[in-house]
Amino acid sequence: MSMDPLLLRARGLWEDLARVPASFAPPGGVNVVVSPDSGLCPVGWVGAVALGGAAIVTVPTESTTLIVRKALARLSVEAIVDGTSVWEVLPIARALGPAALSYLSPGGFRPVEAGALLVEQLPAGHPELRHLEKVAGDEDAGEAALDEITSPAFVVREQGQVVAAAGYRAWPSRTAHIGVLTAPAVRGQGLARVTGSATVAHALAAGLLPQWRARPPASRRVAASLGFEELGFQLSIEII
Known part of the structure; x- marks a missing residue:
């Protein structure tokens, strides 16, 4: 087979x-x-x-x-x-x-509409991403590794501040290793799904294989909601 x-x-x-x-x-x-x-x-x-x-x-x-x-x-x-x-x-x-380790095929992608939210793009390495990492704390920032992304960052603001961001790092074998980070005060509002969805769409448009690596159950749930398959x-x- x-x-x-x-x-x-x-x-x-x-x-x-x-x-x-x-x-x-x-x-x-x-x-x-x-x-x-x-x-x-x-x-x-x-x-x-x-x-x-x-x-x-x-x-x-x-x-x-x-x-x-x-x-x-x-x-x-x-x-x-x-x-x-x-x-x-x-x-x-x-x-x-x-x-x-979760992966996504183009046909399995379940994009999330931003609705009333405005998803902006910031260049990798933008100072506002570093500020979000400080707000989120070392452990969550390390998990997301937004300091390593090579793609644009897809962000959502609240009262002018970046409160959620996602992007990906180009890995070998044309793989997009995705990272998502949300400020603690606004978690549970679907912002990770919105920014993650924008990031996945960008990766798929470039012909890359989206990879979502996660330990926290909440992050694994976000991946599943977008159509990722947990393979190992x-x-x-x-x-x-």
Whole structure:
């Protein structure tokens, strides 16, 4: 049976990010490869990405390979990226994630009308985006990573101040990695969906694959409302 085109494209992205010859294992399997420069995780860490019931795991050194492969052999693909089970089989110092990985095909996009809201464009790096990040706090600003976008920022104002913004960073394999940020005082009003929708429309018009990576449940709900399909998870771990 042929693989879903969206899953195939998403897997191709992470195979490229492994930065060594690597491919996803057959269903239920895990491929562990050595990649000191892996884009699946911070330098020197172990990176795991599971998509469609199979996984790629990158390790920084040959010596780490044996440890990781033996430990992960006890776990299912789902358990490898669930953020809990790996702590039981590996000596972990720190972890990032798990983060859900969601993707969108042009036919699955459910755009959100701005209604009475005015969605403006600001250039990446605009000072008003930095102000919004300060208002939102380090954790949420880090999750959105608007300081890394390469697209215009799509913003909504309230009383002259930018209170919600979204944009994307150009990733390999013609992928648009989307980030969305809303000021705490105006959350729950649908502003993330409005700015996110404008960003997705821009990415699709450029022929890019929209990717939404999120840990907070609220962010995952926004992605689902726009038509994103949650295909898997990413987890990065630093071994002691």
